[in-house]
Amino acid sequence: MSKQELEVIGQDAACCPGLSAAPLDENQAVDLAKVFKALGDPVRLRLMSMIASRGEGGEVCVCELTPAFDLSQPTISHHLKLLRQAGLIDCERRGTWVYYWVLPGVLDKLAAFLTTTRPAGVTA
Numbered sequence: 001m002s003k004q005e006l007e008v009i010g011q012d013a014a015c016c017p018g019l020s021a022a023p024l025d026e027n028q029a030v031d032l033a034k035v036f037k038a039l040g041d042p043v044r045l046r047l048m049s050m051i052a053s054r055g056e057g058g059e060v061c062v063c064e065l066t067p068a069f070d071l072s073q074p075t076i077s078h079h080l081k082l083l084r085q086a087g088l089i090d091c092e093r094r095g096t097w098v099y100y101w102v103l104p105g106v107l108d109k110l111a112a113f114l115t116t117t118r119p120a121g122v123t124a
Helices: 026-039 042-052 062-068 073-085 106-114
Strands: 089-094 097-102
Touching: 026 042, 026 073, 042 062, 042 073, 042 097, 062 073, 062 097, 073 089
Parallel strands: none
Antiparallel strands: 089 097
């Protein structure tokens, strides 16, 4: 297992311009690639969805996440660790259980990055 720590991104409002606003510089591209790599696995994407669906300030116990997958608990914990290292979620241990939540604003920042602006009167 790799001990590589991923840098947490998106802690300031000026993380990255929108995809169509300006080209990314090398550091921004590296940071965003870490986030997209974390979300690029179907299990992690489902975990992120399950956690995010609790809404702002909502949290979910790992005991609720694990039964949704045909994977061992250590494998689920590994996927959750990668989401944490990418700066998408955080957690807190309470007794024997760990509770997870989406970091504030992280989904809005990703959405803003992926959003394109269209000139007035242009439709999809």
